[in-house]
Amino acid sequence: MxxxxxxxxxxxxxxxxxxxxxxxxxxxxxxxxxxxxxxxxxxxxxxxxxxxxxxxxxxxxxxxxxxxxxxxxxxxxxxxxxxxxxxxxxxxxxxxxxxxxxxxxxxxxxxxxxxxxxxxxxxxxxxxxxxxxxxxxxxxxxxxxxxxxxxxxxxVDQANPHLEKEMQVSMQAGELVGQIYDELLKQYRDPNSDDTQRAINQLSVRLVFCLYAEDAGIFGRHGMFHDYLADFDTRFLRNAVIDLFRVLDTPIGKRDPYLDEKLAEFPYVNGGMFADEDIEIPQFTDELRTLLLEHASADFDWSQISPTIFGAVFESTLNPETRRQGGMHYTSIENIHKLIDPLFLNELRTELEDIKKLKQPATVKRRAAAFQDKLAGLTFLDPACGSGNFLTETYLSLRKLENDAIRLIYGDQNMLALEKQIIKVSIQQFYGFEINDFAVSVGKTALWIAESQMMEETKSIVYTNIDFLPLKTYTNITEGNALRFSWSELVPANQLNYIIGNPPFNGARLMSKVQKEDLLQVDSQIDGIGSLDYVAGWYLKAAQIMQGHSILTAFVSTNSITQGEQVEILWKPMLERYGVHIDFAYRTFKWTSEAKEKASVFCVIIGFSKTATGRKVVYSSSGQPEIVTHINPYLVDAQDAFVKNRSKPLCSVPPISIGNLPIDGGNYLFEKDEMESFIKAEPESKRFFKPWYGSREFINRKPRYCLWVGDATPSELRKMPHVLERIERVQEFRLASTRAATRKLADKPTRFHFENMPTTNFLVIPKVSSEKRRYIPIGYMTPDNLASDLVFVVPDANLYEFGVLTSNVHMAWMRTVAGRLKSDYRYSAKVVYNNFPWPHVTADQQAKIAETAQQILDARALYPDSSYADLYDERTMPSELRKAHQNNDRAVMRAYGMDVATTTEGDSVAKLFTLYAHLAK
CATH class of the missing domain: 3.90.1570 (tt1808, chain A)
Known part of the structure; x- marks a missing residue:
């Protein structure tokens, strides 16, 4: 390109x-x-x-x-x-x-x-x-x-072949490390102890550093590590490794003058990599010797790995938890750039491009030198850095810009005789907190590898001879719980420019007691903080350190902090008490973090600051940018408003509720064939069965069946022994509960815990529906059907109300404020329905919406054998139904005063937020 x-x-x-x-x-x-x-x-x-x-x-x-x-x-x-x-x-x-x-x-x-x-x-x-x-x-x-x-x-955006190769090599390296690790672990006397875990992790880090150092030329000669080990039989290999580690940690001037010649060739590493001489190292086996000398050393080029990817792969390969899950985890470089590019990198690239356009060579050199100094003055903190992939990729990106600047400053000069600091960007500009001690070691190693790779690139520009060893720069990654530490003690706030990262994704209901206490420790004044995801703690800590400073922050987060009840709990204090502004955001997208199984979570990226930056940008899930005037906590271009849990509708519309909640242990619910078998054995039970609809049954138009005997008389029940058996099972199930209210319910085993059985036609709204549908399938049911607690029920809803609820305006509101189950829509009574701002309509507008709503029902009726899943699949939606919905959409938009031709979904949401803010007062 x-x-x-x-x-x-x-x-x-x-x-x-x-x-x-x-x-x-x-x-x-x-x-x-x-x-x-x-x-x-x-x-x-x-x-x-x-x-x-x-x-x-x-x-x-x-x-x-x-x-x-x-x-x-x-x-x-x-x-x-x-x-x-x-x-x-x-x-x-x-x-x-x-x-x-x-x-x-x-x-x-x-x-x-x-x-x-x-x-x-x-x-x-x-x-x-x-x-x-x-x-x-x-x-x-x-x-x-x-x-x-x-x-x-x-x-034309095809995968970068160089990046693809780096990724493949890094994954292969991870596989090799995993094999070496497994073979080593077998040799420890107590493989399950914490001491063994720490020792093998440290040993693995050292071996990887040596394998990389010999291939990258850091040791001075290619193959030095291999050639040294090759001189030893298996039974002497352990002592050879111990001797090597001791030499690597000893300055040249302090070494034994009678040291073996091959050992004496190795340089002094420094940096604490080999400082602990007391780590437990087991005996090596023939299999380990072969793995190290042939597969890991002779047959593999470690200099080609990506430190960003490999650091994460290395850590997850040796992390018992992720190994149990299978596969190796890493955050893709592409995803890292979704955060760092809009936060600062795009602006720096543009600045460098502008320098390159200047005509006067002297001006170019002067501006490039100032740009290099600017890069060297930036400080970054990742307060949940894991194996350091965000820090490493950021360092690499800055060094690439610096190398471009060096090209402009020095051209092709030979710098051997020039006494000047050519490289100014340092890994000392990068700080991190990480709770896992092994991840800290890996993160430091990844940064060192990145530093060595970029030093080689600089050498190729100015033909200088810069020695990488001994390590002259020290990493600032600290082991500890970031929510319990003062970040300004690690890096003073007045020296910090950017906070970045991918904090833990633990959901509110999956957090441990300690993690709940961590959140309280961050900000005990927030009402409802226990309902926030763990990642919210990092937002609040960042907002606190940003007070009085021009620090910019961006985090990857679970999308739930921009949906449902969490929005008000987190973002009201963020905006009102801490005074932050959202500068850019990625709306919900899949964050792939596992190389083998591609396990994904659904995330957002949010960049924010205290001093609102000029241009606001919202990126779609696919990365398409949209320039907007304001970004609210729902990540839409609309005024700030907080949609609260509301027990009753904001407007004068029918109340909404869940369907029936049996708490029966499944004893009253039957598939069709199970019901038929039951009726065959108990013919009197036939009239007590009713179709049963939850979200899945409703959308697929394939009901289960419920044995409803709540209104049966005692004499009717006594004539049905199989039904009595079911009643007894329900009673036993309820009595076994740990909840007092459920045990109390055992006193009336034929009744449901919650009963909602309208006597007239009612609307059904599925609680969960696929995000691939433009419209959540909503429809009427007759009283002879029972709705479960997995759907919402709106009794006595007329055609006008059905038309508004099934319109694209309501769907846009739902997509913005509803929670998600993975990526599926999770409709809510208290957040979506009860807060929805209905239009003020004339009689004619109401009649027109009712007419178009009836057209939708008529179009569905043309396809009696098709489920809602069939009818609302974008690929198979019948043209009659699509046209009916479009007519209804236009009628509802006109009722809100929206221009049908020009109003986008974003425009409609902005109008709804304005109307909501007015009504909520």
Missing amino acids: LRPDEQRKAASAFVERWQDRGNERQDSQTFWLDLLENVYGIDQPGEYISFEDQVHLDHTSFIDGYITATNVMIEQKGRIKDLRKGIKQSDGTFLTPFQQAQRYAMNLPYSQRPRWIITCNFTEFYVYDMERPGGDPAVIALTDLPEECYRLDFL
Whole structure:
């Protein structure tokens, strides 16, 4: 790809060429070939993008453009076409360009379906992220392309081959360390003791350092460690390793003058790496000797590892907990950059690019030297640093910028005779807290490895001879519980520039008693602090140290701190008492942290400060940036408001409640075949069975069945021995409970703990629904059905109320304030429904919404054999149902006074927050 300055220039020329052109038939292919070749640097764009691929839909359906390498589908229209309006198709239907592309995508094999869909009319690009179905498109105007061309980088953004190689090598290194560790552990007398764990961890760190040092040239000669060990038979290997460690920790001038020649060749390491001579080292075996000399040393090049990835892989490989879970954990470099780039790195890169554009050589050198000094003056703290991957990657990123500056300052000079400090950025600028002692050791080692790698890069620029050993810089990673320590004692607040990291993800209900006490220790004034996730402690500690200082902070966090009840508990004091401002944020995305099993959690990234920075940016889950005027704690462009748990609706609408909660140990619930068998054995029970719907049963239109005998008379019950047996089981189940209220419930075993059985039709809202659906499936049920506590019930809801609840306006509110179960929507009565600001409607508006709501029910009725899962799958949603929802959406938006043509989902949420703030007063 082109450099940023080259790309901006090329984009400006592209805009000039295409400003007044745009015939769909004549210009489409030329337009895209020009864009890919001249703006995004694709050498042979005709081989990179394919045009007019036929879709097996009908003989007239062709995909305008498809980029296989990055899974991008393009639907191109002419200049006069409105990308948001429907266009008549050959089958008579009206589809927007996006809907047309969606239809094509649905008829492709799964492996070929697009990750992105772009609709374009030569003047605008509408970018749809298919991992956010139903989300608003990112809109990029042709005239803005020179400044916003990075927003289309995904067209050509393929994996960096160098990074891929580093990752693979680092993972292989982790595998080797794991094998060595397993073989070593067998040799310890007490492998399960804490002392053994500490000893083997320290031994592993030292062996890895030696393996890396010989391949990276740090020891002075390639293969020194291998050649030294190769002289010893297995039975003498332990003593050879002990002797080597002692020599590595001894300055040259203090060594035994009669030292063995091969030992004497090794340099003095310093830095405390080999300081403890009393660590327990067991005997080596033939298998260990082979692993070390052949597989780990002779057959593997440790100099190619990424210290960022390997540090985390190394730590997790030797961490008993993560080993039990299987696989090796690490935070990807890409994810680290999602945090550090918008926090500070993008700004530094831009500053360096501006220096490069200057014309006067003397000015370039002067400005580059000042830039280098600026880099050397920055201080970073990661207060939950683990194996140091955020610190390591940040150090590497700063050193790469520094090397660019060194290039500008010194050019290709030979610096051998120059007495000047060439490298100024130091690992001493990086501080960390970590509670695990072994992770501390690994983090220090990763930083040392990173320092050595970057020193080699500097040498290649200025041809200088800088010795890495003995270690001259010391790492500032401290073992301890960050929530119990004063951060300013590790690094004074007036010297600190950035706080970064990925604190622990423990949820509020999964924390230990000690962790709960940690939170109280941070801020005991917060009401409800026990309901916060553990990560909230780091936010509060950061806010405290930021008082009176211009420190910028960004953390990766579980997305739950921006949803549901946690928002008010955490963010009200953060904003009002500590006075912080959210400067940038990544909305919910998967944070992949495990290399083998790809276990993921759903996270957000939030950057904040005391002195609000100028530009506010919100990134979508796929990384698409959006410039906004304000970011509230729900990570939307809207005023600050805190949606509280509310027991009754904010507006005059029907009350909502959960369905029935039996507390029966499952004894009253049956699958269909189980019910049929039961009725066969007990025919009298048939009239007591009712369909039973929770979220899963409702969405799939496949009920279970409930034996409801709460209204049965004693004489009816005595005629049914199998039913009596079930009643007895329920009674026993309740009596065995540890809760007094449940034991009390055993007195009336035929009744439910909570009963909610409307006598008229009622609305059902699933508690949990897939985030892949644009609309949560909501529908009516008749009184002969029973709802479980896994759905919400709204009795006597009329068509108008159903229409508003099923609209995109309500769904946008829900997506913003609701909690999540993983990434699925978790609807809530107290947060979502009761706080929803309903519109003030006229009689005509109410009637129109009721009419469009009925259209939705009528469209569903056309497909009686389809479940809600079928009907609300974006790939299979019937056109009649989609059109009915669109009509309803427009009717509801008009009731709120929203412009149907221009209002985005973000706009509607902003309006709802304004209305909520007014109503909540």
